[in-house]
Amino acid sequence: MSVKKHPDYIEEKERLEYTKEYIEEVLTATTDYRDKYKSNIKEAMKELDYLDSSQSYINIILNSKFMETAEKNFEALYKVKDKPYFARVDFQREENNKKEKLYIGKTSLYRAEDDIPLIVDWRSPVANIYYEGRLGPITYETTDGTQKGDILLKRQFTIEQGELKGILDVDVTTNDSFLQSSLDANVDNRLKDIASTIQREQNKVIRAPINKPLIVQGVAGSGKTTIALHRIAYFIYTYEKTFSPENFMIIAPNNLFLNYISDVLPELGVEDVVQTTFVDFMRDLVGKKYKLVNKNKYIIDSVEDNVENSLYRWLILFKGTLDFRNIIDNYIKEFETNFIPNEDILLGDITLLTYSEINDMFLVDLSYLPFFKRLSKIKTRISRKLKEVKKDILESTMNYYDSNIEDIRYLEEDTEERRLKIVSLINERDDKIKSIKKQSSTLVKDYMNNFDKKKIIEYYNHIVCNKDNLREYSKDILTEEQIDFMYNHSKNILYDNKLELEDYSPLAYMKHKILGFTKKLKMNNVLIDEAQDFNIFEFYILKEILNTNMFTLLGDISQGIHSYRSINDWDEVMEGVFSKEETSYMSLVQSYRTTIEIMDYANKIISKIDNDKIDLAKPVIRHGNPPERVSFKSKELLIDKLHDKIQSVKEKNYKTIAVICKSLEECNKIKKQMNKDIEINILTDKDTSYKGGVVLVPSYLAKGLEFDCIFIVSIDEDYLDKDLDIKLLYVAMTRALHEAYIYHLEGNLTLLDEI
Numbered sequence: 150m151s152v153k154k155h156p157d158y159i160e161e162k163e164r165l166e167y168t169k170e171y172i173e174e175v176l177t178a179t180t181d182y183r184d185k186y187k188s189n190i191k192e193a194m195k196e197l198d199y200l201d202s203s204q205s206y207i208n209i210i211l212n213s214k215f216m217e218t219a220e221k222n223f224e225a226l227y228k229v230k231d232k233p234y235f236a237r238v239d240f241q242r243e244e245n246n247k248k249e250k251l252y253i254g255k256t257s258l259y260r261a262e263d264d265i266p267l268i269v270d271w272r273s274p275v276a277n278i279y280y281e282g283r284l285g286p287i288t289y290e291t292t293d294g295t296q297k298g299d300i301l302l303k304r305q306f307t308i309e310q311g312e313l314k315g316i317l318d319v320d321v322t323t324n325d326s327f328l329q330s331s332l333d334a335n336v337d338n339r340l341k342d343i344a345s346t347i348q349r350e351q352n353k354v355i356r357a358p359i360n361k362p363l364i365v366q367g368v369a370g371s372g373k374t375t376i377a378l379h380r381i382a383y384f385i386y387t388y389e390k391t392f393s394p395e396n397f398m399i400i401a402p403n404n405l406f407l408n409y410i411s412d413v414l415p416e417l418g419v420e421d422v423v424q425t426t427f428v429d430f431m432r433d434l435v436g437k438k439y440k441l442v443n444k445n446k447y448i449i450d451s452v453e454d455n456v457e458n459s460l461y462r463w464l465i466l467f468k469g470t471l472d473f474r475n476i477i478d479n480y481i482k483e484f485e486t487n488f489i490p491n492e493d494i495l496l497g498d499i500t501l502l503t504y505s506e507i508n509d510m511f512l513v514d515l516s517y518l519p520f521f522k523r524l525s526k527i528k529t530r531i532s533r534k535l536k537e538v539k540k541d542i543l544e545s546t547m548n549y550y551d552s553n554i555e556d557i558r559y560l561e562e563d564t565e566e567r568r569l570k571i572v573s574l575i576n577e578r579d580d581k582i583k584s585i586k587k588q589s590s591t592l593v594k595d596y597m598n599n600f601d602k603k604k605i606i607e608y609y610n611h612i613v614c615n616k617d618n619l620r621e622y623s624k625d626i627l628t629e630e631q632i633d634f635m636y637n638h639s640k641n642i643l644y645d646n647k648l649e650l651e652d653y654s655p656l657a658y659m660k661h662k663i664l665g666f667t668k669k670l671k672m673n674n675v676l677i678d679e680a681q682d683f684n685i686f687e688f689y690i691l692k693e694i695l696n697t698n699m700f701t702l703l704g705d706i707s708q709g710i711h712s713y714r715s716i717n718d719w720d721e722v723m724e725g726v727f728s729k730e731e732t733s734y735m736s737l738v739q740s741y742r743t744t745i746e747i748m749d750y751a752n753k754i755i756s757k758i759d760n761d762k763i764d765l766a767k768p769v770i771r772h773g774n775p776p777e778r779v780s781f782k783s784k785e786l787l788i789d790k791l792h793d794k795i796q797s798v799k800e801k802n803y804k805t806i807a808v809i810c811k812s813l814e815e816c817n818k819i820k821k822q823m824n825k826d827i828e829i830n831i832l833t834d835k836d837t838s839y840k841g842g843v844v845l846v847p848s849y850l851a852k853g854l855e856f857d858c859i860f861i862v863s864i865d866e867d868y869l870d871k872d873l874d875i876k877l878l879y880v881a882m883t884r885a886l887h888e889a890y891i892y893h894l895e896g897n898l899t900l901l902d903e904i
């Protein structure tokens with residue numbers, strides 16, 4: 150239906166024109182104000198008298214604060230001027246029966262004259278009704294309590310460059326065609342904002358309470374990454390006074406992924422949040438000197454079936470457990486108990502502080518600090534005590550000798566003998582004073598020399614590269630064979646100045662306990678995407694060093710291709726790291742990325758894994774061609790077909806096309822054989838950006854990304870009927886938005902035969 154035929158077209162068009170004009174007025178006024186405030190600041194600077202906390206200084210502060218807010222509002226309004234809102238909800242409040250027309254957009258705007266909202270921010274409490282409600286009764290929460298009312302109208306708008314192009318009234322029966330048209334669109338090489346089409350179950354995740362851990366298990370394409378970013382935008386808006394963006398940290402699997410999400414953040418009004426990978430964050434904390442044995446090494450090894458050594462597999466898993474943390478704890482405990490040398494601190498024969506006083510300070514009063522940070526407090530205490538006592542000792546020594554000298558002078562005759570006695574006493578006095586002064590000048594330093602501060606890796610080596618210590622601190626939980634293996638393996642890696650991914654948590658943990666970090670960590674609200682790839686120790690260390698419970702973990706156990714080292718079940722996290730009672734758990738099973746046909750195929754793949762914890766994705770109503778599986782007699786025929794098909798899908802104006810191979814080696818082989826007239830690059834874990842076009846991607850790196858069209862290609866490397874291969878295939882298949890092709894040599898991919 151043409152938009153003009155809608156009965157309210159004229160009303161909505163006028164409303165849109167009015168809002169746009171009002172925004173223009175506000176923008177112009179803000180620009181004028183901006184100039185005025187700038188000149189105010191200039192004036193105030195001229196008058197500034199640094200010795201006087203004068204009015205000028207206050208003026209500067211006030212004006213710059215105002216400028217900051219005005220600037221932020223200006224930018225937000227400027228961004229929405231061509232599309233001020235995306236929906237309208239008519240709401241009748243139960244308390245006063247008043248009807249309100251709420252136009253919901255990406256920022257808020259109030260009319261100055263009467264304080265009526267012209268645009269309501271999608272993150273505000275009342276906007277909740279747009280996401281939660283259908284027509285009819287609804288409640289929503291605000292800081293003032295529960296609000297009740299009726300939704301009389303729910304309407305969605307398509308506005309392009311300021312023009313009203315579509316109006317869609319949502320009633321009880323309508324399918325969400327607004328959502329469908331948004332999903333039909335070809336993908337850019339970046340993630341997009343979905344404020345206008347957030348679904349009810351996604352809205353619940355976005356607005357879930359901030360103060361306790363939230364675990365979101367979401368099937369492939371359920372919007373986890375997208376929601377994570379909207380959740381931050383929601384927090385920043387809702388808790389503007391409590392948190393600043395630097396308090397938020399997004400942890401994503403790699404820099405390619407960070408780049409992929411980075412553009413949507415400013416669009417959502419979220420800038421300056423910390424975005425990092427676990428490895429980069431850890432490297433910052435424990436030091437960059439050590440080279441990480443390739444993070445994807447194990448996955449590559451297992452993809453290529455090289456990890457035959459079961460002890461090696463055991464070690465990778467074990468280093469991510471809290472049992473391993475217990476070993477470190479036992480070491481730290483003993484180190485702490487014996488940290489303070491068993492001796493009193495004396496100045497001459499006067500006791501400044503006893504061993505037990507210092508030890509109590511260390512073990513009890515200062516126990517909240519890392520060991521070496523406790524020491525600096527102890528040092529201050531000793532210095533203060535020394536100052537007091539030194540003064541007293543000097544005084545009493547002087548007094549003692551002076552009175553003795555006085556006595557001799559008074560009681561004895563003035564003879565050569567008396568003179569010699571007095572001289573001897575004076576010399577003795579001076580020597581003593583000199584010695585007290587000398588001892589006191591080095592006393593603190595001498596005491597502090599007891600504590601040899603080592604590099605954190607040396608403490609760690611002391612555990613893992615020492616069989617006796619491993620035996621002692623593991624308290625019988627390790628076998629001799631395991632101790633042997635751990636010792637030899639650790640020596641090989643660590644003595645070569647290298648680290649494995651699993652070494653970061655224990656190192657950061659030890660640094661946190663023993664040395665402390667140099668900079669203060671401000672992040673206390675953490676979002677982890679692809680959280681199924683973390684191990685328990687990694688969650689634990691983040692919680693411990695950031696000293697917070699405010700975690701949002703998003704992931705999908707079905708995509709846990711690193712499960713040889715990571716969690717296999719969210720219960721492990723709830724039981725091991727956070728408390729089960731406290732943690733909220735939400736599950737998303739609707740998938741938005743791909744078509745029904747592709748998702749059905751992917752579901753059949755993942756169902757090959759025998760695990761009742763795996764949720765099958767439910768695709769939204771969007772049809773496309775089923776995945777096309779073709780088997781080829783020779784490599785040449787396969788490559789020819791791949792080549793032709795890529796050319797033909799490129800003509801459909803797809804911006805992102807991926808050829809997904811099992812490993813990097815296979816990608817390299819295919820690249821070599823591809824005709825030069827197709828520009829095709831390989832994405833590796835060293836890449837930090839993907840600008841669209843045709844790419845070759847190893848299956849394990851494709852995780853988290855999406856492409857208009859994908860080709861799963863298998864020439865030399867087959868996917869076998871085992872968990873890891875099934876997951877890799879599932880990940881690959883679920884990357885497609887519109888089309889999927891499976892091209893393989895005859896005899897390969899027989900696990901798909903039944904599908």
Ligand SMILES: Nc1ncnc2c1ncn2[C@@H]1O[C@H](COP(=O)(O)OP(=O)(O)OP(=O)(O)O)[C@@H](O)[C@H]1O
Nearest residue numbers: 343346347348369370371372373374375741742853
């Ligand atoms: N409510 C929605 N409205 C429009 N698009 C949506 C919505 N939810 C998700 N999408 C789209 O679905 C796709 C998948 O989203 P996203 O990548 O965030 O999912 P994911 O759960 O992180 O996926 P995966 O685990 O497979 O990497 C994206 O293109 C996203 O824009």
